[in-house]
Amino acid sequence: EPEVTQTPSHQVTQMGQEVILRCVPISNHLYFYWYRQILGQKVEFLVSFYNNEISEKSEIFDDQFSVERPDGSNFTLKIRSTKLEDSAMYFCASTPMGYGYTFGSGTRLTVV
Amino acid sequence: AQKITQTQPGMFVQEKEAVTLDCTYDTSDQSYGLFWYKQPSSGEMIFLIYQGSYDEQNATEGRYSLNFQKARKSANLVISASQLGDSAMYFCAMREGAEYGNKLVFGAGTILRVKS
Numbered sequence: 569e570p571e572v573t574q575t576p577s578h579q580v581t582q583m584g585q586e587v588i589l590r591c592v593p594i595s596n597h598l599y600f601y602w603y604r605q606i607l608g609q610k611v612e613f614l615v616s617f618y619n620n621e622i623s624e625k626s627e628i629f630d631d632q633f634s635v636e637r638p639d640g641s642n643f644t645l646k647i648r649s650t651k652l653e654d655s656a657m658y659f660c661a662s663t664p665m666g667y668g669y670t671f672g673s674g675t676r677l678t679v680v
Numbered sequence: 681a682q683k684i685t686q687t688q689p690g691m692f693v694q695e696k697e698a699v700t701l702d703c704t705y706d707t708s709d710q711s712y713g714l715f716w717y718k719q720p721s722s723g724e725m726i727f728l729i730y731q732g733s734y735d736e737q738n739a740t741e742g743r744y745s746l747n748f749q750k751a752r753k754s755a756n757l758v759i760s761a762s763q764l765g766d767s768a769m770y771f772c773a774m775r776e777g778a779e780y781g782n783k784l785v786f787g788a789g790t791i792l793r794v795k796s
Contacts, residue, residue, distance in 0.1 A: 598780075598781070599780065599781035601783060601784075603784075609788075610771075610786050610787065611725070611771060611773075611786040612786075613783045613784070613785065616781060616782075616783050618781050623781060624782075624783060657723060659725060661725075661784075663780070663781070665780045667713055667730055667732065667775075667780075668727070668730070669715065669727065669775075669784055670727065671717070671724065671725035671726075671727075672724075673722075673723065673724040674723050674724060676723070
């Protein structure tokens with residue numbers, strides 16, 4: 569069964585450093601998303617991406633965040649200058665038509 | 681107002697019994713989709729079941745069924761014949777509107793523990 573692949577599974581970074589989280593969505597999917605989940609809390613929407621541009625973003629997705637689909641397969645989330653409160657599980661998701669959202673297994677980001 | 685409300689922070693169920701996890705939603709859209717995901721302790725988000733707002737029949741997928749009551753805006757998940765492996769966090773989510781790419785909005789989740 570096709571899956572969304574996220575790398576790395578765990579990342580530890582120093583506060584103030586830049587991190588890039590990588591995702592390979594399912595190949596025929598058209599819509600891509602990043603969500604985050606602070607430990608034990610609800611899953612929060614960050615950004616959606618369609619046709620090579622951001623279609624929607626949340627209040628969380630400020631100037632420190634950016635997304636890219638550099639080569640038609642990878643979908644990346646960059647955090648420019650990480651803060652302690654960015655520590656969370658980050659999920660990438662994709663869907664072809666909006667009724668089958670497939671999530672990756674997540675990247676656990678720890679900012680120290 | 682919360683878009684998705686899951687009022688049960690935690691539930692216990694005896695193995696082999698059925699359990700219902702509650703979910704109510706709030707939307708003024710006529711077209712929307714409701715989803716349930718399972719998150720085991722390993723952290724991944726596993727899709728369980730989907731119900732479209734125009735679907736007249738309740739969705740079923742194996743041991744999972746969705747009790748969809750549109751007038752009450754509820755979309756409860758029913759797990760029949762619970763198994764130990766069903767112990768996990770369960771999230772209800774909604775996609776509002778007719779646009780295919782709209783985001784999912786999640787509830788706070790319910791932790792389910794299955795007892796042997």
